Amino acid sequence: xxxxxxxxxxxxxxxxxxxxxxxxxxxxxxxxxxxxIKAAQDMAGRHPSRLILLxxxxxxxxxxxxxxxxxxxxMPQPGGRQVCCEQITLVAHGAAADxxxxxxLSLFSPDVPVVLWWRAAPDPHxxxxxxxxxxxxxxxxxxxxxxxxxxxxxxIRRAFPAMALSxxxxxxIRPWRELIAQFFDLPETRPLLHEIExxxxxxxxxxxERNPTQAFLxxxxxxxxxxxxxxxxxxxxxxxxDLEMRYGDLPIHVDIRPVEAGSARTGRLLGCVLETAKPTxxxxxxxxxxxxxxxxxxxxxxxxxHTRMYLLDRGELACATSLEVRxxxxxxxxxxxxxxxxxxLEDSLEFSSNVLDRLHADPEPRA
Amino acid sequence: xxxxxxxxxxxxxxxxxxRTPTPCTIVIFGITGDLANRKLMPALYQLTRDRFLPAGFxxxxxxxxxxxxxxxxxxxxxxxxKFSRSGEVQPLVWDSFAQGIYYVQSQFPDRAxxxxxxxxxxxxxxxxxxxxxxxxxxxxxxxxxxxIVENLGAVGLAQSAGWTRLxxxxxxxxxxxxxxxxxxxxxxxFHENQVYRIDHYxxxxxxxxxxxxxxxxxxxxxxxxxxxxxxxxxxxxxSIGIEGRADYYEGxxxxxxxxxxxxxxxxxxxxxEPPATxxxxxxxxxxxxxxxxxxxxxPNEAPQFAVRGQYDQGIVGSELVxxxxxxxxxxxxxxTETFVALKLEIDNWRWAGIPFYLRTGxxxxxxxxxxxxxxRMPPLMLFGRGAGNIVDPNVLAINVQPDEGxxxxxxxxxPGQDNRMRPVTMDFRYGTAFGVPAPEAYxxxxxDAMLGDPMLFTRRDEVEAQWGYxxxxxxxxxxxxxxxxxxxxxxxxxxxxxxxxxxxxRRWRRL
Numbered sequence: 001x002x003x004x005x006x007x008x009x010x011x012x013x014x015x016x017x018x019x020x021x022x023x024x025x026x027x028x029x030x031x032x033x034x035x036x037i038k039a040a041q042d043m044a045g046r047h048p049s050r051l052i053l054l055x056x057x058x059x060x061x062x063x064x065x066x067x068x069x070x071x072x073x074x075m076p077q078p079g080g081r082q083v084c085c086e087q088i089t090l091v092a093h094g095a096a097a098d099x100x101x102x103x104x105l106s107l108f109s110p111d112v113p114v115v116l117w118w119r120a121a122p123d124p125h126x127x128x129x130x131x132x133x134x135x136x137x138x139x140x141x142x143x144x145x146x147x148x149x150x151x152x153x154x155x156i157r158r159a160f161p162a163m164a165l166s167x168x169x170x171x172x173i174r175p176w177r178e179l180i181a182q183f184f185d186l187p188e189t190r191p192l193l194h195e196i197e198x199x200x201x202x203x204x205x206x207x208x209e210r211n212p213t214q215a216f217l218x219x220x221x222x223x224x225x226x227x228x229x230x231x232x233x234x235x236x237x238x239x240x241x242d243l244e245m246r247y248g249d250l251p252i253h254v255d256i257r258p259v260e261a262g263s264a265r266t267g268r269l270l271g272c273v274l275e276t277a278k279p280t281x282x283x284x285x286x287x288x289x290x291x292x293x294x295x296x297x298x299x300x301x302x303x304x305x306h307t308r309m310y311l312l313d314r315g316e317l318a319c320a321t322s323l324e325v326r327x328x329x330x331x332x333x334x335x336x337x338x339x340x341x342x343x344x345l346e347d348s349l350e351f352s353s354n355v356l357d358r359l360h361a362d363p364e365p366r367a
Numbered sequence: 368x369x370x371x372x373x374x375x376x377x378x379x380x381x382x383x384x385x386r387t388p389t390p391c392t393i394v395i396f397g398i399t400g401d402l403a404n405r406k407l408m409p410a411l412y413q414l415t416r417d418r419f420l421p422a423g424f425x426x427x428x429x430x431x432x433x434x435x436x437x438x439x440x441x442x443x444x445x446x447x448x449k450f451s452r453s454g455e456v457q458p459l460v461w462d463s464f465a466q467g468i469y470y471v472q473s474q475f476p477d478r479a480x481x482x483x484x485x486x487x488x489x490x491x492x493x494x495x496x497x498x499x500x501x502x503x504x505x506x507x508x509x510x511x512x513x514x515i516v517e518n519l520g521a522v523g524l525a526q527s528a529g530w531t532r533l534x535x536x537x538x539x540x541x542x543x544x545x546x547x548x549x550x551x552x553x554x555x556x557f558h559e560n561q562v563y564r565i566d567h568y569x570x571x572x573x574x575x576x577x578x579x580x581x582x583x584x585x586x587x588x589x590x591x592x593x594x595x596x597x598x599x600x601x602x603x604x605x606s607i608g609i610e611g612r613a614d615y616y617e618g619x620x621x622x623x624x625x626x627x628x629x630x631x632x633x634x635x636x637x638x639x640e641p642p643a644t645x646x647x648x649x650x651x652x653x654x655x656x657x658x659x660x661x662x663x664x665x666p667n668e669a670p671q672f673a674v675r676g677q678y679d680q681g682i683v684g685s686e687l688v689x690x691x692x693x694x695x696x697x698x699x700x701x702x703t704e705t706f707v708a709l710k711l712e713i714d715n716w717r718w719a720g721i722p723f724y725l726r727t728g729x730x731x732x733x734x735x736x737x738x739x740x741x742x743r744m745p746p747l748m749l750f751g752r753g754a755g756n757i758v759d760p761n762v763l764a765i766n767v768q769p770d771e772g773x774x775x776x777x778x779x780x781x782p783g784q785d786n787r788m789r790p791v792t793m794d795f796r797y798g799t800a801f802g803v804p805a806p807e808a809y810x811x812x813x814x815d816a817m818l819g820d821p822m823l824f825t826r827r828d829e830v831e832a833q834w835g836y837x838x839x840x841x842x843x844x845x846x847x848x849x850x851x852x853x854x855x856x857x858x859x860x861x862x863x864x865x866x867x868x869x870x871x872x873r874r875w876r877r878l
Contacts, residue, residue, distance in 0.1 A: 174382070185386055221378075222378075304457070321415060338383070343381070344381040
């Protein structure tokens with residue numbers, strides 16, 4: 001394949017073969033295969049990789065292994081060179097899929113990292129998953145696909161304690177984290193971080209489809225960054241939660257609510273409101289700054305995030321900024337830009353897992 | 368709360384952007400000019416759109432003609448729509464951004480205008496929480512810099528309850544004396560650590576990558592010296608002409624426009640010693656040190672080491688273009704050079720005896736900026752000297768634009784029964800060549816100025832050392848008329864430039 005592309009007759013500019021990583025992608029359906037091929041083409045410029053695409057469906061009857069090799073090339077800019085990388089596709093179903101890891105290991109390009117993108121719900125007990133995770137330097141999952149995301153994350157973390165893991169859902173909420181953090185970049189608002197008394201998070205839902213993962217990721221992030229401890233909570237109805245946290249003796253109420261959101265994909269964060277305490281006599285709060293509100297919202301039909309900050313002594317300051325609705329491959333590229341462990345993600349996941357465990361083990365009576 | 372606790376925002380940990388600037392106001396003198404409309408405002412809009420700037424960020428434009436806030440907002444919106452990296456204006460983002468744009472009309476020498484500016488800034492502090500943080504951007508013709516700085520000082524705008532900084536565009540002075548005078552005038556009002564002198568090349572990804580390339584890889588630094596390097600070539604070539612900017616260019620020329628600032632900064636990046644730490648002043652100390660080690664010519668040495676040229680009409684692309692002297696507003700007897708080639712030497716232990724060849728020009732064959740490090744030949748040729756065995760030296764080429772990236776040329780065996788060789792190139796190309804847009808240089812530079820990071824800005828001593836090098840050449844050229852034009856548009860410059868390097872047994876790279 002590369003000999004032909006080298007264009008020995010010199011009639012066309014030779015291609016440039018590039019590889020910065022081995023990217024193993026696991027998918028279970030044909031739609032996933034097409035999406036991954038498209039993603040690889042789009043990513044070839046920034047993360048040219050040897051793509052090892054595994055199309056496996058364990059529930060289908062066992063099959064043999066089919067394999068083929070192709071090149072993914074990006075169209076050159078005028079005067080530029082065509083950049084190409086390799087795609088190796090392996091198709092195996094049923095029991096045959098579980099023996100693929102040995103084949104995959106033999107296909108690695110040397111001297112570059114190995115990244116596994118498991119584009120399905122992972123099963124830490126499954127041999128193929130275990131072997132591929134152990135062979136990888138970095139594993140990318142997407143808790144959008146998980147049924148019980150926090151419990152599963154906990155199981156994966158226990159099975160692979162040293163592995164660098166990431167979640168595309170965490171990448172999705174990065175703009176929210178940036179904008180919430182931005183409120184408290186000011187020296188005058190930073191002290192208010194520890195005067196937050198209420199956090200309200202809303203996420204998009206469709207009927208019974210309620211996935212509060214993103215909301216819990218934000219709640220876990222705030223709690224772990226601000227040293228909150230979980231005190232009590234209840235699930236009012238599926239996807240709707242009232243949680244009580246503590247910062248020292250100060251109570252913080254966190255509520256998570258689904259909002260019927262029409263065309264928005266389910267589980268997407270729609271709003272985050274942080275409120276500080278109202279002044280009360282003898283409360284010891286900063287009176288001139290108490291009663292402040294920090295709001296980040298997204299309207300369903302817009303690719304915009306609106307922020308609003310209301311400070312008692314200054315009134316309101318609002319801003320609209322762009323929210324890039326990232327395609328899956330763009331989220332992947334963001335994660336590939338910064339491979340390695342994400343301790344803050346792990347802390348957030350651990351915190352939220354613990355909250356949900358305790359909630360389910362010892363629920364408060366419903367309101 | 369303890370001061371240490373308030374200094375760090377715990378929510379920032381792990382985010383790509385370590386911090387955003389505190390709310391501030393940028394005051395752009397020359398808001399109606401080309402720079403503001405094509406570069407600065409589109410960059411600020413893009414930064415806002417990409418969530419790098421806080422709510423409350425404000426812009427005050429200052430210019431001579433009467434306008435309202437709404438008029439200037441409309442004009443800027445048009446510019447942003449044409450020139451911003453995202454290519455379009457998102458209405459709600461724009462509305463939010465435009466709320467913070469204001470205008471003050473003033474002639475630059477008019478003290479009353481600065482009083483009005485001060486009132487406006489105080490009001491913005493109250494309404495938008497900018498807390499006295501101000502960045503003054505001199506985007507005017509350079510003759511106005513002293514009077515603007517003086518007036519800022521006179522009305523008390525050089526200091527505030529927050530931070531105040533001054534950004535000065537190139538050209539920084541017209542020669543060494545005027546640069547020193549300008550520095551002195553600025554320092555009468557601002558401290559050096561408030562002053563940010565822009566060289567937009569330093570905001571380019573590839574230029575910043577020179578540091579990473581040299582100092583984050585163990586394999587290059589040991590050979591980055593006179594023992595292994597034969598010479599360095601730096602080319603900054605443009606295929607365009609002066610694009611209607613005769614009023615500036617006639618008084619500048621290629622030596623002042625490109626060599627004195629951009630190219631000498633590239634030389635500094637390539638030639639500097641590794642800094643002890645990667646903080647702005649350590650890096651700038653090393654750049655300044657190497658700039659001061661460049662051998663300054665005597666004026667009468669200029670003909671031996673420097674070549675100038677001026678383009679004649681010719682074919683560029685497929686278009687017949689006029690000569691420089693035929694350009695609008697250019698004198699038909701103009702002595703301004705549009706091309707310079709130099710041989711430069713650095714007198715220090717690392718580079719003694721190693722020539723740096725620089726060339727820059729307008730209306731050359733193509734647009735390219737490249738730094739090429741050519742290594743010495745092997746001490747012994749083991750593979751015979753037949754016709755098929757002409758060995759080319761290894762070349763490490765850093766391509767700054769348009770095809771950003773780095774390539775290394777080395778010899779490889781031609782498959783077959785004998786030991787014939789051919790050169791091959793190992794390439795690494797950056798995002799823009801790969802189809803991923805890199806941030807505009809001004810986005811990075813403006814953000815750094817707001818964050819108070821002077822790493823990518825030049826310091827007083829660097830600027831003065833750079834002027835010190837070019838002064839003898841300017842002096843000689845000022846006294847001696849050239850025979851212009853002396854190269855056709857669409858070529859690589861005058862023959863004398865080829866002779867400059869061929870005298871040393873070398874030749875310019877074919878780009």
